[in-house]
Amino acid sequence: MYCVKCGVKLKKSLKRCPLCNTPVIMPINREEEFDTVYSKVVEELKHINYNYVGNLINLVLIVLALIVLICDIIITRKITWSIYVLASLYYFSCFIQYFLRRNIYLTHFVNLLGMEVLFFVIAYLNNGMSWYLFLVSPFILILWLYIFLFTLLIKRKKGNILRKFSVSLLFSSYALMAIESCIDLYKYNKVELGWSIYASLPITIISAIIFIISYNKKLFDEIKQRLFI
Known part of the structure; x- marks a missing residue:
């Protein structure tokens, strides 16, 4: 490092030229006090012990x-x-x-x-053990089985979100038929599917439409952009 006025070679720690007393511009390794943008206090994030x-x-x-x-x-x-x-x-x-x-x-x-x-x-x-064993218990089991499968499907990292939604809708139609089967077995001792078929048909059709749309990349990107999914 040299003096900008007289050209004398200077030590890195000097603040002024010892010959001409000219201030050293941008001295190296000069210790000065600066106000830092970042706080010196390090905060520790506390996590809840669940x-x-x-x-x-x-x-x-x-x-x-x-x-x-x-x-x-x-x-x-x-x-x-x-x-x-x-x-x-x-x-x-x-x-x-x-x-x-x-x-x-x-x-x-x-x-x-x-x-x-x-x-x-x-x-x-x-x-009421009869209605519990043949009606309530199977109904609860079907409900939680659907929730379990839905969670398993949604939590998968791979896969199209519309495709996942389509499959979950299809599962719901099966769940409806299983619930009506339990009701029929409890009331008539035989399965005569009725209302669940009518409910499952539109659900299945909608599921198929969504499944087909999921393979149309242009349309899927448009839906994704509008729905923020």
């Missing part, structure tokens, strides 16, 4: 269940209405797993189990 939150909520529900059970025993001298409350609290505990667990498939299974237990308790206490 396992702890889930355990805390379950603990509160257990305490609440014990209080309800004790009140029932004190008032009626036996366990009666508290069973409904206990079953409802159990299902609520299963339901909140949607917001606390990352494994969506395990969450679906836990919710299915919770709903089955809730309706089982209601049916058992009201002598």
Whole structure:
């Protein structure tokens, strides 16, 4: 580095020329105080401990269940209405797993189990095991099976979004026919499909149209642009 006025060679750390006292322009390795744009404070992002939150909520529900059970025993001298409350609290505990667990498939299974237990308790206490076993339980199973397949389809990274929607619509038509089959078996001991066929036909046609559109790249891009999908 040299002085811009007299041309004397300067040390890198000098601020002025020792010969002519000319200020050194853009000195190298010069330590100056600058106000930085970025903050010097490093903030640490805090993440919610969902396992702890889930355990805390379950603990509160257990305490609440014990209080309800004790009140029932004190008032009626036996366990009666508290069973409904206990079953409802159990299902609520299963339901909140949607917001606390990352494994969506395990969450679906836990919710299915919770709903089955809730309706089982209601049916058992009201002598309704027949309608539960042959109507409610299969209906719940079909519903959650559809939700599971829909989730599995949507969460796939590969595949066209319209194609996924088309297949999910087709699944819904099968679910409707399965539900009517359960109702017919419960009422008539045989399957006579009626309303589900009429409901499934337009759903199947719409599903086929969407499936065909999904292969038309130009039309799909137009829909994608307008719907922001």
